[in-house]
Amino acid sequence: xxxxxxxxxxATIILTLVFVQTVSAGEAARKFGExxxxxxxxxxxxxxxxxxxxxxxxxxxxxxxxxxQWLRVRTRLWLDYAITDKLRFDLRLAxxxxxxxxxxxxxxxxxTITWRFPDEVIFDQLKITFDEVGGLPLRLTxxxxxxxxxxxxxxxxxxxxxxGRGIYFDGLRGTWQQGNTTVDLFGFYSSKTDDFIxxxxxxxxxxxxxxxxxxxxxxxxxxxxFNTDLYYMYNQIRDDFVIGDDVRLHITGGRIFGKPHxxxxxxxxxAVQRGKLRQTDRDMxxxxxxxxxxxxxxxxxxxxxxxxxxxxxxxxxxxxxxTYKGWHPVAAEYPIWREELMPIANxxxxxxxxxYRLEAILQLHDKVRWTNAGSLLRADTVAGYTDPFGxxxxxxxxxxxxxxxxxxxxxxxxxxxxxxxxxxxGSYYASDNSAHWFRLESYYRF
Numbered sequence: 106x107x108x109x110x111x112x113x114x115x116a117t118i119i120l121t122l123v124f125v126q127t128v129s130a131g132e133a134a135r136k137f138g139e140x141x142x143x144x145x146x147x148x149x150x151x152x153x154x155x156x157x158x159x160x161x162x163x164x165x166x167x168x169x170x171x172x173x174q175w176l177r178v179r180t181r182l183w184l185d186y187a188i189t190d191k192l193r194f195d196l197r198l199a200x201x202x203x204x205x206x207x208x209x210x211x212x213x214x215x216x217t218i219t220w221r222f223p224d225e226v227i228f229d230q231l232k233i234t235f236d237e238v239g240g241l242p243l244r245l246t247x248x249x250x251x252x253x254x255x256x257x258x259x260x261x262x263x264x265x266x267x268x269g270r271g272i273y274f275d276g277l278r279g280t281w282q283q284g285n286t287t288v289d290l291f292g293f294y295s296s297k298t299d300d301f302i303x304x305x306x307x308x309x310x311x312x313x314x315x316x317x318x319x320x321x322x323x324x325x326x327x328x329x330x331f332n333t334d335l336y337y338m339y340n341q342i343r344d345d346f347v348i349g350d351d352v353r354l355h356i357t358g359g360r361i362f363g364k365p366h367x368x369x370x371x372x373x374x375x376a377v378q379r380g381k382l383r384q385t386d387r388d389m390x391x392x393x394x395x396x397x398x399x400x401x402x403x404x405x406x407x408x409x410x411x412x413x414x415x416x417x418x419x420x421x422x423x424x425x426x427x428t429y430k431g432w433h434p435v436a437a438e439y440p441i442w443r444e445e446l447m448p449i450a451n452x453x454x455x456x457x458x459x460x461y462r463l464e465a466i467l468q469l470h471d472k473v474r475w476t477n478a479g480s481l482l483r484a485d486t487v488a489g490y491t492d493p494f495g496x497x498x499x500x501x502x503x504x505x506x507x508x509x510x511x512x513x514x515x516x517x518x519x520x521x522x523x524x525x526x527x528x529x530x531g532s533y534y535a536s537d538n539s540a541h542w543f544r545l546e547s548y549y550r551f
Contacts, residue, residue: 142185142186142187143184143185143186143187144184144185145182145183145184145185146182146183146550146551147180147181147182147183147550147551148180148181148548148549148550148551149178149179149180149181149547149548149549149551150178150179150180150546150547150548150549151176151177151178151546151547151548152176152177152178152269152544152545152546153174153175153176153177153544153545153546154174154175154176154177154445154542154543154544155172155173155174155541155542155543155544156172156173156174156445156446156449156540156541156542156543157172157539157540157541157542173205173206174205174206175203175204175205175206176203176204177201177202177203177268177269178201178202178203178222179199179200179201179269179270180199180200180201181197181198181199181200181229182197182198183195183196183197183198183230184196184197190236191235191236191237192233192234192235192236193233193234193236194232194233194234195230195231195232195233195234196228196230196231197228197229197230197231198226198227198228198229199226199227199228199229199270199271200223200224200225200226200227201220201224201267201268201269201270202220202221202222202223202224203220203268220268223305224305225303225304225305226303226304226305227270227271227299227301227303227304228249228301228302228303229249229270229271229273230248230249230250230251230273231248231249231301232246232247232248232249232250233246233247233248234246234247235247241281242281242282242283243279243280243281244279244280244282245277245278245279245280246277246278246279246280247277248275249273249274249275249301250273250274250276250278251263251272251273251274252274252278252291252293252436253272254289254322254334254336255322255334255336255360255374256360256372256374256395256397257437257439257441258374258376258393258395258417258437258441259336259338259356259358259376259435259436259437260318260338260435260436260437261436261437261439262436262437262438262439262453263293263295263311263312263436264295264311264312265311265312265313265436265438265439265452265453266309266310266311266312266452267309267311272439274293274295274318274436275293275294275295275301276291276292276293276294276295276318277291277292277293278290278291279291285325285326285327286323286324286325286326287323287324287326288321288322288323288324289321289322289323290320290321291318291319291320291321291322292317292318292319293316293317293318293319294315294316294317294318295311295312295315295316295318296311296315296316297310297311297312297313297314297315297316297343297345297346298310298311299311310346312342313342313344313345313346313347313348314342314343314344314345314346315342315343316340316341316342316343316436317339317340317341317342318338318339318340318341318435318436319338319339320336320337320338320339320356321336321337321338322334322335322336323335323336328363329363329364329365330363330364330365331361331363331365332361332362332363333359333360333361333362334359334360334361334362334374335358335359336356336357336358336359337355337356337357338355338356338435339354339355339356340352340353340354340355340356340380340433340435340436341353341354342354347452347454348382348429350382350383350384350385350387351382351383351384352380352381352382352383352389352433353380353381353383354378354379354380354381354389354433354435355378355379355380356376356377356378356435357376357377358374358375358376358377358393359374359375359376360372360373360374360375361373367401368400368401368402368403369398369399369400369401370398370399371397371398371399372395372396372397373394373395373396373397374393374394374395374396375392375393375394375395376392376393376394377390377391377392378390378391378392378393378432378433380433382429387427387428387429388427388428388429389428389429389430389433390428390429390430391419391420391429391430391431391432391433391456392418392419392420392432393417393418393419393420393432394416394417394418395415395416395417395418396415396416396417397413397414397415398413398414398415399411399412399413399414400412400413400414408467408468408469409467409468410465410466410467411465411466412463412464412465412466413462413463413464413465413466414462414463414464415460415461415462415463415464416459416460416461416462417441417458417459417460417462418458418459418460419431419432419434419455419456419457419458420432420456420457420485421456421457421458421484421485421486422456422457422485422486423486424486431456431457432455432456432457433456434453434454434455434456437453437455438452438453438454438455439453440453441455442460442462442478442480442508443508443510443524444506444508444524444526444542445526445542445544446506446526446528446540446542447482447506447528457484457485457486458482458483458484458485458503459482459483459484459485460480460481460482461480461481461482461483462478462479462480463478463479463480464476464477464478465477465478472513472514472515473511473512473513473514474511474512475509475510475511475512476508476509476510476511476512477507477508477509477510478506478507478508478509479505479506479507479508480505480506480507480508481505482502482503482504482505482506482531483501483502483503483533484501484502484503484533485501486501487499487500487501487533488533488534499532500531500532500533501532501533502531502532502533503530503531503533503534504528504529504530504531504533504534505528505529505531506526506527506528506529507526507527507529508524508525508526508527509524509525509526510522510523510524510525511523511524518549518550518551519547519548519549519550520546520547520548520549521545521546521547521548522544522545522546522547522548523544523545523546524543524544524545524546525541525542525543525544526541526542527539527540527541527542528540528541
């Protein structure tokens with residue numbers, strides 16, 4: 106009954122969006138003089154999700170209870186004021202609530218689990234941007250802002266535990282861009298809860314702990330076939346949640362990428378970490394690699410098929426060593442491969458993983474894209490779980506993950522997505538039961 110009510114609510118909201126789309130003129134703008142410009146807009150994202158949890162839980166214990174469904178609605182409103190042609194002010198407000206349909210162990214409307222309407226309204230973006238500072242090819246952005254570097258394997262998600270509400274960082278970013286060279290210098294400091302101005306503050310945890318992230322990211326676009334990224338970052342976390350230790354971490358890495366042919370593209374990234382867990386006086390030595398190769402099949406084939414091959418490795422912790430060798434995700438605790446089964450399993454704490462992935466993309470129509478993927482998941486080190494009879498599980502095979510995504514661009518401003526994933530677990534997990542996940546999403550921008 107609860108699932109049916111959630112589906113009815115989701116359908117009602119989608120129909121409302123259809124009506125809004127037909128009467129909305131889209132983004133509005135109003136000018137104040139010859140160079141000043143004020144504009145506004147917003148978006149509404151609705152997600153109906155179902156997940157069957159009987160394979161794993163975040164701590165590896167044998168989970169109990171039925172599947173869970175939830176309805177999540179995020180609304181945002183943004184304002185942009187171009188004071189001059191080289192000075193701009195941006196503001197974006199966000200609000201997100203959800204409703205859970207589940208059993209008594211996951212009661213609805215508890216702050217740590219469910220975000221009740223109207224919940225809190227936050228400043229998702231609040232920044233001022235200076236272009237051509239001092240007459241130089243330098244852009245300076247100050248305030249709350251998003252930061253996505255490269256493929257997002259190191260830096261993308263600044264608020265990992267707000268369940269998709271935002272990804273922002275608080276701080277300063279300078280971008281030098283001249284010819285083929287782009288250099289980003291940045292420094293951000295974000296607390297584990299949002300201490301900035303909010304409406305109806307619920308003081309939720311947004312990340313592992315109070316976090317400092319600073320560094321340099323240098324991109325050289327040499328030619329279409331060969332380009333490079335080089336980066337160094339320093340990450341400091343007062344982690345009282347996941348690892349439970351103060352992290353001091355230096356990250357060095359690079360990426361080569363390009364499109365040597367109209368039918369081929371590639372990306373290869375490798376990074377190392379060195380640092381310290383200060384409270385337990387343990388060294389940290391992590392490694393990560395991400396290799397991707399894409400093929401657009403030649404000829405006038407139906408549906409313009411494309412194949413993507415990907416191998417990703419995050420080093421696992423050596424259980425017998427005094428050194429922590431597991432990969433630390435830094436600011437990449439999000440669904441890297443789009444489906445949410447694995448992030449839910451380990452809170453986005455990407456480590457101890459080999460992912461061999463094949464993806465096929467079909468353009469069924471000008472407005473319809475269908476993506477299917479299959480992955481073999483393996484671990485570097487065993488977890489030490491036990492089965493329901495107390496027998497140890499000593500395997501490294503995490504299982505096979507199958508995913509399918511159907512994206513429909515209904516209009517220029519409205520996108521519908523139907524997404525599904527299935528995990529068939531291996532000898533790594535405590536349970537042999539398959540897990541499945543479904544999501545229906547409507548995204549409308551005005």
